[in-house]
Amino acid sequence: MTGDPVPDQGIWFRVESSGAASGVRRAAERLGAQLHLGARRTADLAIVAAELTSNLVKHADEGVLLLRPVRSGGEAGVEMVAVDSGPGMADLTVSSQDGHSTTGTLGIGLGAIVRQASWYDGYSRSGRGTVFVVQVWPADPPGQEWAAGLTRPLTGETRCGDGFAARVVDGRPQVLVSDGLGHGPLAAVATDAALAAFRDAPAGSPKTVVEHLHRALAHTRGAALAVAELDRPGGRLRYAGLGNISATVVDDGRRRGLVSLPGIAGHQRPVVREYDYPYGERALLVMHTDGVSDRWQLADYPGLAERSPLLTAATVLRDCGVRRDDAGVLVARAP
Structure with a gap:
């Protein structure tokens, strides 16, 4: 990690040693300064980063962290x-209380994270691992x-050709998932163009938006890519997609x-329906690219569907993401 700005899609770190943990803390401090978080909250952020990575080093298998x-x-x-594949915790609520430890240490790590964070959520199962998500804001956090x-980019790459976006236009919640053809920088350019065009697209149905994106690419x-519109009052979901996006x-x-x-999108003249x-x-929409196997079952994770969308997405990526793409x-859960 250099002093360059952290991109919006973030940077993944493999955290297996104290040296890696120190690197994450320094990167978090740089990002706090980059975003003008303020000295006090940047210091809080450094504590959160140190405790998250310390937990990964001491207790986790295959620990990684996205900043x-x-x-x-x-x-x-x-x-x-912060994501790991084991050993997991039987009761994450108990484990986040000061004084609780599974290794004979002081057990203040998760408690410190909870105190310094603006918002957090976590999910853990014994033998399956833990996912913990944390946000630090300069003032009060926005709503969930x-x-x-x-x-997550292909192993060995720094740019990811996959991306997503969400918007509410004229009271209509819409989401986009895009998978640029291939991988690497040129795939990222295609997806960046799709995300920008989606944010600026005029209000319209998913079909109309996909046609707009096709022209923009x-x-x-x-x-x-695929666009979905969630109409909770009407009890309907409208969807239009091109290519290997699973929804x-x-x-x-x-599951449906x-x-x-x-x-x-961007090539020839595709049929859009x-x-x-x-x-x-209580429905939940899960969309992913072909770099994620569709063999996941939320029923295998009791209670996960009721947690934050980010926690669910991170768990699916951990267990079903493939490294070759x-x-x-x-x-998404309709607002």
């Missing part, structure tokens, strides 16, 4: 997502996001796959 900026309105904060996700190598509605433990048509699906009050997951 990235988060923005809401005119404010910016720092987000960290209704849609959240994360991406003509100068790129193209992308597989699933999970409602009351049941959504239909994406063959094609590449919009499909309509039932969307219940870029990977991205978005989870």
